[in-house]
Amino acid sequence: MASGALAKPQLRGLLARRLRFHVVGAFIVTGGVACAYKFGVAEQRKKAYADFCRNYDSMKDFEEMRRAGIFQSTK
Known part of the structure; x- marks a missing residue:
């Protein structure tokens, strides 16, 4: 069983890199x-x-509305 050490994640500048991608x-x-x-x-x-x-x-x-009786002041 081979147990190798995992590489450390790159955290420096991670926010700036992800933010640049999402802003674009x-x-x-x-x-x-x-x-x-x-x-x-x-x-x-x-x-x-x-x-x-x-x-x-x-x-x-106007004539259609007048004939329909919408206006009170015109006959």
Whole structure:
């Protein structure tokens, strides 16, 4: 039975090395999530708002609400 001594673990600089690895990973993940949100949510929302504003007719909407009886002061 061979019993060899285990090598001592390298502890000097361990926190700095692990922190550097995790900070770089966190920046990569954060950048990916930010890009996904921008192109998946924000751009689609801006496009929907632009389409709504381009096709919106305020007078037509007002007349529909007036006929529905929403306004008290107009007949």
